[in-house]
Amino acid sequence: MPEEPDRPGETFAERLDWLFRTTRDPAGRPFSVRHVAGELTRRGCRISHTHLSNLRQGRAPDPRRSVVEAIATFFGRPPSFFTGRPACQDPPDDLLTVLADPYIRQVALRLVDARLSPEGHAAVIAMIEQVRRLDAAAGHRRDGVKPPAER
Secondary structure (H helix, E strand, O other), X not given: OOXXXXXXXXXXXXXXXXXXXXXXXXXXOEOOHHHHHHHHHHOOOOOOHHHHHHHXXXXXXXXXXXXXXXXXXXXXXXXXXXXXXXXXXXXXXXXXXXXXXXXXXXXXXXXHHHOOOHHHHHHHHHHHHHHHHHHHHHOOOOOOOOOHHHO
C-alpha cells in the first residue's frame, strides 16, 4: 500500500524517496538521482548515482553522518529529518564545554560514524573505564591534576 504523499515514512530510504518525489528543481521537475549525486560530489560529498539510488531503494545500509548531512543540506532539511526525531534545541552548556575538547569530540564523532550495536557501545565504555583505571594507577591525567591519592 503506497504511503501518503505528505508523509515521509519511517526508514532512511522512505524519507529519501519522499524527498525525491516531493522536492522540485527550479523548473518544477523532480530531481534525478544522477543530478543529486553529481551535486553532492561537486559540494565535496563523493557519492555515485548508483549508491544514492540504492540508498533511496533501501538496498544499501543507512549512510554515514557526513552523507546524511550532505543529502539533508541539498534538500534543505536538517539532518534530523532522516531520524524522525526533532532537532535538538540548544544542548546543555556542560555538553558544549565537554565537546569543545578536541579529543572528546573526536571520540564522539567516531562513535556516531561507527553505528555500533548496543553491545559495541558497552564494549567501548568498558575499554574507556579500563584505560581510566590504568591512567589513574600510573598517575597520568590530561588536565595536569594529580589523582587524589597523590595530592
